[in-house]
Amino acid sequence: MAKKRILSISKNQLGRLPNYVHHLQALRAVGIEKVTAPQVARDLNLNVELVKKDFALVAKRQGTPRSGRDISELITDMYDFLEYSQHDKAILIGVGSLGKALLHYRGFDDYGFNIVAAFDVDSALIGSKVDGIPIYNLDDLEKVQSEHRSQIAIITVPAKEAQKVATRLISANIAAIWNFAPAHLKVPSRIIVQDENMASSLAIISHRLKEKQRAKK
Amino acid sequence: MAKKRILSISKNQLGRLPNYVHHLQALRAVGIEKVTAPQVARDLNLNVELVKKDFALVAKRQGTPRSGRDISELITDMYDFLEYSQHDKAILIGVGSLGKALLHYRGFDDYGFNIVAAFDVDSALIGSKVDGIPIYNLDDLEKVQSEHRSQIAIITVPAKEAQKVATRLISANIAAIWNFAPAHLKVPSRIIVQDENMASSLAIISHRLKEKQRAKK
DNA sequence: TAGATTGTTAATCGATTAACAATC
DNA sequence: TAGATTGTTAATCGATTAACAATC
Structure with missing residues (x-):
C-alpha cells in the first residue's frame, strides 16, 4: 500500500539515468511517443531487466504491458528524480x-x-x-x-x-x-x-x- | 607451481592502479622506501584486503611479512603491468x-x-x-x-x-x-x-x- | 618471542541477470 | 485470443570484506 520509494538508488543506477534521458529525448525528437524497456535495452546495449528496474524506480506511474511508457512522462519523472530543477x-x-x-x-x-x-x-x-x-x-x-x-x-x-x-x-x-x-x-x-x-x-x-x-x- | 598470472584484472582494480602509483610516488618523494598494505589502505581510504590483493596481483615478488614491500619496486611493477612504456x-x-x-x-x-x-x-x-x-x-x-x-x-x-x-x-x-x-x-x-x-x-x-x-x- | 603483515580461503554483500505470473 | 511487456521474486555472478594460518 505504502509507496515503496524507501529503497534508495545506487550509484550505478544514478549514473545511467542521464544516459536514458539523453536517449529518450533523441527518440522524442523524431516523433516517437511511447517507449518500452526492451527497445531501450537494445538501443543502449543494456540488460532488459536492468532497464525495467531503472524505469520502475523513477517512474511515478506503472507502465502498461505491451505498449510501454509515455516518453515525455518518463523524461519528466527522470528530471524530477534527478532534481535538476533545483539549482x-x-x-x-x-x-x-x-x-x-x-x-x-x-x-x-x-x-x-x-x-x-x-x-x-x-x-x-x-x-x-x-x-x-x-x-x-x-x-x-x-x-x-x-x-x-x-x-x-x-x-x-x-x-x-x-x-x-x-x-x-x-x-x-x-x-x-x-x-x-x-x-x-x-x-x-x-x-x-x-x-x-x-x-x-x-x-x-x-x-x-x-x-x-x-x-x- | 605455474605462475597464476592467468587470473585477469577487473576494471575496478585497473582503475585503482593509477591512484596507487600516484600515492606511492608521493611517499617515495619524501624519502620513504618501504610500504605496507595497511598503510596505503589508511592513506587512500580503502579496505586492507583490497589493497593486499591489488598489490599481490601486480607485484612480481612476494612482500615480506611485517616490513611490507619496496616502494620503487612496486611502482616499477605497476608500470610494467600497465605497460605505459609501450606507446x-x-x-x-x-x-x-x-x-x-x-x-x-x-x-x-x-x-x-x-x-x-x-x-x-x-x-x-x-x-x-x-x-x-x-x-x-x-x-x-x-x-x-x-x-x-x-x-x-x-x-x-x-x-x-x-x-x-x-x-x-x-x-x-x-x-x-x-x-x-x-x-x-x-x-x-x-x-x-x-x-x-x-x-x-x-x-x-x-x-x-x-x-x-x-x-x- | 611477540606482534604486525603477508597470502589465501571463506563469507558477505550488492548488483545484474534470469524466470515467471499478471496484464493489456 | 495470442503475444509482448510489465512488475517482482529468485538465482547468479563478481567484487569486497572478513578470517586466519604462515612468516619475518
Whole structure:
C-alpha cells in the first residue's frame, strides 16, 4: 500500500539515468511517443531487466504491458528524480586549460547548477571573466564564498595543490567537491567527493588495448 | 607451481592502479622506501584486503611479512603491468574547449600514448597547431589516419556528431575510442570504448547533495 | 618471542541477470 | 485470443570484506 520509494538508488543506477534521458529525448525528437524497456535495452546495449528496474524506480506511474511508457512522462519523472530543477551554485578553482574548458561549457544549467565564480593564482587571469564568470584571486576564496555560499566546488588545480584547496573549501562550508585533480582528497565524511579519474579511464583503455594487441599476434 | 598470472584484472582494480602509483610516488618523494598494505589502505581510504590483493596481483615478488614491500619496486611493477612504456598513437576529433584542454594536457606521455593529430570542421582552426599538434580538416580524417595508423581516438565533438565520427573512425581502423560526447556509441564488439560520462558524475554528485540537504532540515 | 603483515580461503554483500505470473 | 511487456521474486555472478594460518 505504502509507496515503496524507501529503497534508495545506487550509484550505478544514478549514473545511467542521464544516459536514458539523453536517449529518450533523441527518440522524442523524431516523433516517437511511447517507449518500452526492451527497445531501450537494445538501443543502449543494456540488460532488459536492468532497464525495467531503472524505469520502475523513477517512474511515478506503472507502465502498461505491451505498449510501454509515455516518453515525455518518463523524461519528466527522470528530471524530477534527478532534481535538476533545483539549482545549486558552484565555484571553480584552477583556471588552467581544463578549468577554462569547464567554464566554457554552458550546459551545466541543464544539470542543476551554475558556476558563479572561479579562482586562480595567475595575476594575468585575476579580474578577467570567462564567459561572464569572474575570476578572483585564490586568496579571496573565503571572502567571495562567504557572499555566494556555494554548495559545490570544482577542483581543477594541479594534484599538488588539491588537498590544500580542498581543506580551505571545507572550512569555507562547501558541501560537495567535484575533483578533477589526480589526487586522493582527505575530507570529513560529511563532505561529498566525486572523483573524475581520467587517469583511471586511461589505464583501463590502455590496458585493454595492449591485451587486444597481444591477442592478435 | 605455474605462475597464476592467468587470473585477469577487473576494471575496478585497473582503475585503482593509477591512484596507487600516484600515492606511492608521493611517499617515495619524501624519502620513504618501504610500504605496507595497511598503510596505503589508511592513506587512500580503502579496505586492507583490497589493497593486499591489488598489490599481490601486480607485484612480481612476494612482500615480506611485517616490513611490507619496496616502494620503487612496486611502482616499477605497476608500470610494467600497465605497460605505459609501450606507446600508442592517438588522434583527437573536435577541437572545442574540451578538445583544446586535452590537447594542452602534456601528461599523456606518462600514460602510454601521445596525440599525433587533431581534427575539426572550423576553418579558423584547420591548419593551425595546438601545442605542436596539427589540426586537420575533418574531411581529411581517412587520409591522415592512413599515414599515422593511430590506435586510439578521442571523441570531443558534440553528441549529435559522435556516432557519425565513430563510424568513420572504425572504418579507418581505430582500435579504441575514448568518448567524451554524452552519447551512446554503437560499435562492433571488437572496438574498445571508454565512456567519460561527466553527466553521470554530475547526476551522482547533484543527487547526493540534494539528499544531504533534505536530511539536514 | 611477540606482534604486525603477508597470502589465501571463506563469507558477505550488492548488483545484474534470469524466470515467471499478471496484464493489456 | 495470442503475444509482448510489465512488475517482482529468485538465482547468479563478481567484487569486497572478513578470517586466519604462515612468516619475518
